[in-house]
Amino acid sequence: MTGGSVARVLVDSPLPQLDQLFDYRVPDRLRDAAKPGVRVRVPLRSGGRIANGWLVELVASSEFEGRLSDLEDVVSEVPLLTPEVWALARAAADRAAGNASDVLRLAVPSRYVRVERAWAGAEPDAGPLPSTPPPVHGAAEGRIEAGLRSGERMWFAADPRPVRLETGAWVGAWAVTMAQAAAHVLADDRSSLLIVPDYRDQEQLQAALEAHLDARRIIRTDARQSGGARFRSFLDATGADARVVIGNRSTVYAPAARLGLIAMWDDGDSLMNEQLAPGVHPRDAALIRQEQSGAALLFVAHSPSVELARLVEIGWVREIPGARNARPRVIPTEHQAAHEPGSARIPSAAWRQAQEAVREGPVLVQVARPGNAPLLACDRCREPARCATCGGGLAIPREGGVARCVLCGTTANGWACPTCEGTRLRAVTIGASRTAEELGRAFPNTRVVLSDGEKPVLRVGAESALVVATRGAEPIADGGYRAVLLLDGERMLLRESLRVAEDCLRWWSNAAALVAPGSPVFLVGVGGALATALTTWRQGDWASAELASRRALRFPPAVRVASVTASTANVARAVDAAKAIDGVDVLGPTPVDESLARALVRFDYAAGAKVARELRSEMIRVATERRRPVAGRPVRRPAVLRVRFDDPEVP
Numbered sequence: 272m273t274g275g276s277v278a279r280v281l282v283d284s285p286l287p288q289l290d291q292l293f294d295y296r297v298p299d300r301l302r303d304a305a306k307p308g309v310r311v312r313v314p315l316r317s318g319g320r321i322a323n324g325w326l327v328e329l330v331a332s333s334e335f336e337g338r339l340s341d342l343e344d345v346v347s348e349v350p351l352l353t354p355e356v357w358a359l360a361r362a363a364a365d366r367a368a369g370n371a372s373d374v375l376r377l378a379v380p381s382r383y384v385r386v387e388r389a390w391a392g393a394e395p396d397a398g399p400l401p402s403t404p405p406p407v408h409g410a411a412e413g414r415i416e417a418g419l420r421s422g423e424r425m426w427f428a429a430d431p432r433p434v435r436l437e438t439g440a441w442v443g444a445w446a447v448t449m450a451q452a453a454a455h456v457l458a459d460d461r462s463s464l465l466i467v468p469d470y471r472d473q474e475q476l477q478a479a480l481e482a483h484l485d486a487r488r489i490i491r492t493d494a495r496q497s498g499g500a501r502f503r504s505f506l507d508a509t510g511a512d513a514r515v516v517i518g519n520r521s522t523v524y525a526p527a528a529r530l531g532l533i534a535m536w537d538d539g540d541s542l543m544n545e546q547l548a549p550g551v552h553p554r555d556a557a558l559i560r561q562e563q564s565g566a567a568l569l570f571v572a573h574s575p576s577v578e579l580a581r582l583v584e585i586g587w588v589r590e591i592p593g594a595r596n597a598r599p600r601v602i603p604t605e606h607q608a609a610h611e612p613g614s615a616r617i618p619s620a621a622w623r624q625a626q627e628a629v630r631e632g633p634v635l636v637q638v639a640r641p642g643n644a645p646l647l648a649c650d651r652c653r654e655p656a657r658c659a660t661c662g663g664g665l666a667i668p669r670e671g672g673v674a675r676c677v678l679c680g681t682t683a684n685g686w687a688c689p690t691c692e693g694t695r696l697r698a699v700t701i702g703a704s705r706t707a708e709e710l711g712r713a714f715p716n717t718r719v720v721l722s723d724g725e726k727p728v729l730r731v732g733a734e735s736a737l738v739v740a741t742r743g744a745e746p747i748a749d750g751g752y753r754a755v756l757l758l759d760g761e762r763m764l765l766r767e768s769l770r771v772a773e774d775c776l777r778w779w780s781n782a783a784a785l786v787a788p789g790s791p792v793f794l795v796g797v798g799g800a801l802a803t804a805l806t807t808w809r810q811g812d813w814a815s816a817e818l819a820s821r822r823a824l825r826f827p828p829a830v831r832v833a834s835v836t837a838s839t840a841n842v843a844r845a846v847d848a849a850k851a852i853d854g855v856d857v858l859g860p861t862p863v864d865e866s867l868a869r870a871l872v873r874f875d876y877a878a879g880a881k882v883a884r885e886l887r888s889e890m891i892r893v894a895t896e897r898r899r900p901v902a903g904r905p906v907r908r909p910a911v912l913r914v915r916f917d918d919p920e921v922p
Contacts, residue, residue, distance in 0.1 A: 277333045278305055278342055280313050283323040283372045285548070287890045290370040293324075294333040298341045305329065305342060308350030308357075310382065312343040325352050325375065349387055351379050353509060353526045355564065360524065362559050367916040368833070368883040368890065369549020377547060378524030380492075383499045390506045397512035398485035404454035405483070408434070408447040411592045415448075415569070418591065419455055419532060424561060424568040426583055427591040428811065431573055431599055431784035433751045436482040441730070441749045442475040443784065445571050449534045450479035452569055453515045457488060461531025461566075462508075465517040466553055468542035470495055474729055475747065476517050476536070484515065492518035492525060520545055520553040523560065533557045534569040539576030539777055540743075544919040552917060554578060558587075573780040573810065577773055577821065578828040580814035590811075598808030599755075599783040601792045621756055621793035625737075628754035628790065629717055633736045635745060635752040637782045638706050639759035647674055647683075648765065651693035655765050656686065665696070706758070710737050722746050742778040751787030760797035769826060769921075772801055776813060779805055825856075831879055832921055833886060835860075836869045837893065837912040845889040845912060846870045852885065854878045871921060879916075886914045 276297040282289045295313055297305045305311070311326045321343055333339060352375065360374040407415040409430035418425045429445035436442060453463040465480075467473055470493060480489050490504045508516050509526045516525045520543050523533065537543075538554045545551055554576075561568040570579055570588065582588040604618040617625065617636075628634050647656040647665045656665040656674070663678030665686070674683040674696060687694050711719045714737055722728035722740040731738055733749040740746065742763070763775045775797075783792040783805065794802055804813035822829035835845050839860065846857045849872045859870035874882045893912040 276302065276305070277330050277339065278311070278326050279328045279330060280311060280324040280342075281327055281372055281375075282313065282315070283325070283375075285370060285373065286894060287370060287887065288895050290364070290372065292327055294330075294335050294339055295342045296339040297329070301342055301345050304345040304348070306350050307354070308352040309348075310346035310351065312346060314340050314343055316340075325357075325372075327352070327357055347382060347387065349391055349506065349509070351382070351505075351509065355530070355560075356524055356526055358563055359556065359560050362563070363551045363556050364549055366555065366559070366879065366883060367549035367551050368887040368914050369551070373548045374524065374551065377521045377545070380501045380505050381498055383502045386499045386502050387506065390503060395510055395512060396487060397510075397514065398487035400460060400488075400513070401454050401458045401484055404458050405451055407451045407455065409444055409593055410448070411594050414591050415452055416455055418569070418589070419452060419567045422561075422565045422567050424558075424582075424588045425591050426570040426572075426575060426579055426588050428575070428593060429571050429573055429784070430593065430597060431780070431808070432597065432788055433747055433785060435750075436478060438478070438482050440478045440482075441747055441751075442479050443747065445536055445573070445784075446472075446475040446479040448571055449476060449536060449569070450483050452534060453480065453532060454483045456531035456567070457484065457513055457515060459531060460513045461529045462513045462527035463515045463532040463534065464522055464525055464527055464530070465515060466520060466522045466533070466535045466557070467517070468537055468540040469519065469743075471727065471729060471744075472536060473517055473519075480515060480517065488512075488514055490514050490516045490525075492516060492522055494519065523553040523556045530560075530564045530566045532567045532569065533561055534571065537572045537777070537781070538570055538579060539572065539574070539773060541774065541919070550915050550918070555917070558582075572777075573784050574773075574777040575811055575814050576777075577770075577814050577818050580811065580818045581828050583811075584815065584818065597788070599786050599792045600789065601783060601794055601806045601808070603794045603798060603802040603806060604796070617756060617758070618793070618795060621795065624791055624793070625754050625756060626714075628752075629714065629735055629737060631735070632733050632750065632753040632787075633720075633731050633738055633748045635748070635755045635782065635785060636706065636710065636737060636739045637745060637755070637757050637759075637778070638739060638741060639762045640741060647696040648762075649688040649691060649693045650695035650697040652688060652691040653761070653765070654688060654690045656683070656688070656696055658683070659686070706739050710739065720746075742782070745782050745785055747785060751790065752785055753787055753790050755782055755786045755790075755792040757782060757792065757794045758796075760795055764797070764801075769821075773814070773817065776801055776804060776810055780810055825873055827917065827921070830873050830875055831882075831917060833872045833874075833882065833914055833916045834869055834918045834921060835872060835886065835912070835914055836863060836867055838866060838910060839868045841889070841893050841910060841912050842868045842870050845886055845914075846872060848885045848889055849874070849882050852878050852881045855882060883916070890914060 278295045278297050279292040309326050313324050360371045364371040364374050433441045434444045434447050456463050490507050492504050625634050658676035660681045661679045663676040665674045665683050666677045718736045720738045722744045728746040730747045757779050842860045849855050854875040856873050860868040863869050890912045893910050
């Protein structure tokens with residue numbers, strides 16, 4: 272077809288065979304409204320259906336020689352999909368053998384017509400740009416600022432202490448570092464995307480930003496916002512004014528005028544793992560977007576992920592030195608005296624220090640899990656005790672009595688360890704609620720504060736208090752904690768996961784960074800390399816050593832892994848196609864249930880594009896395979912081949 276306008280449209284569909292641009296003729300009635308980036312409705316040839324889609328681009332002609340169908344309608348009045356976000360979505364989806372439309376569902380929030388029309392009719396007022404931002408906190412003089420100007424990829428170990436803002440609020444030093452970096456970029460009339468794991472971090476980061484910038488320049492994208500408020504924030508980000516956008520993992524896809532910085536706090540946090548297809552980690556999306564845009568990329572953490580250690584090792588990311596060698600005073604207690612009676616499983620030295628510290632201010636006690644019931648393990652080999660009926664954990668009820676399963680309630684009479692055949696049980700984890708109760712009895716005149724996922728506390732004052740918090744839910748204290756006690760380390764390390772040691776080191780590091788300068792941090796019941804890394808505050812060295820160990824075993828992130836799940840026959844065909852590529856090996860397949868099997872495809876990073884194309888082709892083949900109905904048998908559901916690259920659930 273030649274002459275007139277042709278719209279190239281991405282259909283919003285999870286079907287892999289539809290993950291391409293389709294050409295449609297733009298009818299005269301829609302010529303003014305049909306612009307790149309708007310939502311549209313288009314007809315599909317099968318069954319006369321109408322589908323939603325994105326108008327990606329307008330071209331003068333189509334390579335299709337037949338008759339093009341017309342666009343059905345233009346849905347949005349404002350272009351919502353910018354060319355930069357489309358390029359990122361396409362590249363991220365291709366890297367993970369996924370659909371670009373799935374990525375765009377993460378990138379663009381649901382549309383609210385009234386909000387869109389009000390925004391289109393309003394006069395933008397983004398406030399003034401900052402004039403002379405202060406030096407970036409914690410870094411060697413001028414090193415981060417130079418990287419921001421040249422568009423470098425950087426990793427920086429945050430100053431591990433709380434900082435008081437001019438407003439009087441206390442935040443982690445990492446938040447000040449990121450806010451000041453964004454202020455430098457905004458002073459050059461460029462935008463920033465600041466990505467954090469959850470709303471607790473957003474609160475600190477927003478407070479730090481408001482101490483350095485006009486609040487009108489700050490855009491917050493938060494799942495806790497109403498749908499309309501979130502859509503309004505997205506529309507503000509599509510404007511021509513430079514902004515600072517803060518939010519969780521999906522913020523990496525936010526539109527931004529003249530993007531100058533992508534900054535990410537604590538990229539190893541499990542909350543950064545994208546659960547929705549195609550499951551692209553925001554760290555990987557940020558690396559893609561940095562290459563496409565030329566913006567600076569800044570990773571900030573107390574304990575770097577092993578993936579980040581790999582990027583530093585290969586020279587793709589540069590480590591920025593700190594201005595000073597500040598670190599918390601961490602004291603491991605593995606070989607200290609036994610627990611005192613009524614001390615909530617706290618060693619005697621740490622117990623005495625907590626008694627003294629609580630007179631001066633708040634003391635933090637980090638525990639592994641919420642609740643009351645103590646979880647149990649074998650007294651001989653320390654393996655977690657499991658129910659013989661359903662495999663759930665064994666615990667002692669709050670009211671006491673015989674150990675029973677936390678899932679099915681079966682009592683553990685006659686329990687024997689399947690590993691060492693031991694018959695004695697020991698408590699390895701007491702929940703936050705029971706720990707708070709025990710400490711309340713031990714400190715009768717002290718206020719006890721409980722913070723967990725159900726009842727989160729964001730901050731506490733400088734007055735005396737015992738703060739019992741589950742990992743990741745520790746509130747920030749004005750002036751810092753006078754002591755920090757890290758309990759249940761032994762139990763945390765019992766979790767079956769390749770990343771358990773990495774996660775524990777990060778949890779402990781983030782909690783230790785909340786302590787007041789010079790105050791002690793007690794690590795209870797943990798020794799070895801992890802305790803050394805925390806005590807010396809050299810988490811980067813530990814991550815590098817862990818990377819070397821994984822490289823010897825061909826474990827991620829030394830190599831990439833894709834999980835392939837389907838029927839046994841389809842899994843076999845998919846992995847055979849992948850195995851033809853150099854540097855690829857396959858683990859499995861192993862049965863998942865009666866009808867499905869799963870295989871793990873391991874491959875070098877250089878082979879990633881080829882592996883993704885081969886597995887993508889197999890997904891399309893399975894999805895489009897025709898099935899003839901058989902008389903007397905129920906109609907089978909279409910076969911599915913599920914592929915997940917860099918699957919965080921792979922042990």
